[in-house]
Amino acid sequence: MEPVLEVAQVGKRYGSKEALRDVSFKAGAGKIIGLLGSNGSGKTTLMKLVAGIAAPSSGEIRICGEPVGRQSRAMTSFMPDKPMTEPWMRVKDAIAFSADFFADFDRAKAKEMLSFMGLSDRDRVSSLSKGMNERLQLTLALSRNARLYLLDEPIGGVDPVAREKILDAIVQYYSEDSCLIVSTHLVTDIERIFDEVIFVKDGRLVLHEEVEQIRMTRGRSVVDLFKEVYAE
Numbered sequence: 001m002e003p004v005l006e007v008a009q010v011g012k013r014y015g016s017k018e019a020l021r022d023v024s025f026k027a028g029a030g031k032i033i034g035l036l037g038s039n040g041s042g043k044t045t046l047m048k049l050v051a052g053i054a055a056p057s058s059g060e061i062r063i064c065g066e067p068v069g070r071q072s073r074a075m076t077s078f079m080p081d082k083p084m085t086e087p088w089m090r091v092k093d094a095i096a097f098s099a100d101f102f103a104d105f106d107r108a109k110a111k112e113m114l115s116f117m118g119l120s121d122r123d124r125v126s127s128l129s130k131g132m133n134e135r136l137q138l139t140l141a142l143s144r145n146a147r148l149y150l151l152d153e154p155i156g157g158v159d160p161v162a163r164e165k166i167l168d169a170i171v172q173y174y175s176e177d178s179c180l181i182v183s184t185h186l187v188t189d190i191e192r193i194f195d196e197v198i199f200v201k202d203g204r205l206v207l208h209e210e211v212e213q214i215r216m217t218r219g220r221s222v223v224d225l226f227k228e229v230y231a232e
């Protein structure tokens, strides 16, 4: 079966800074993949290249066989690490905005997710706590019927209760015919949702493995392996 995402020998330079070097991997449908790495390892850069927001300096990225461009962007739902909504909006405006902007936006799914998340249509975006704002951003991203979902740090800076709610929503509202990639440096508590993990270190991919494999053959949890690989 054709992979949903194919990254081949991708590099990215910002001036003299090499943010990514020779990164290659494939990701298939039905998988939730953790893109893990310490601060500054290159996770956001990789997400932006796949989302088509920035261009690689070398290599190639394909989504369902399409090179990154207008067609691939229509199949990709990206939740950036900074909110895409405006402070003047109410939740219902944010939903309407996404529904207008994305042809694959599913309003019925958004309504169901808002209720699951404990968000009201009338809440003002500017009055939402950080955790509630993360829930809104996740609702906007997962309410699209995309083939590839990219969630950049969806649990950054939220308390453990909010974190659990966000993880539950990811598992519940993700559709099996798509691939979902979650970037984070907060590995504790999140590994339960991953089928596979990718470790990025200093711009290089250092590991891509099934979580089950890590547990069975290495006899370790993802957290333990993460601590080992990123020990300073």
Ligand SMILES: Nc1ncnc2c1ncn2[C@@H]1O[C@H](COP(=O)(O)OP(=O)(O)OP(=O)(O)O)[C@@H](O)[C@H]1O
Pocket (backbone or CB within 6 Å): 014, 017, 018, 019, 037, 038, 039, 040, 041, 042, 043, 044, 045, 046, 185
């Ligand atoms: N626009 C830019 N200009 C110059 N350097 C950049 C730019 N964006 C990222 N970098 C550098 O590239 C490297 C990778 O950054 P990136 O944001 O991809 O890491 P990250 O793994 O997402 O980190 P974090 O977990 O802190 O968000 C860092 O050294 C960063 O300083």
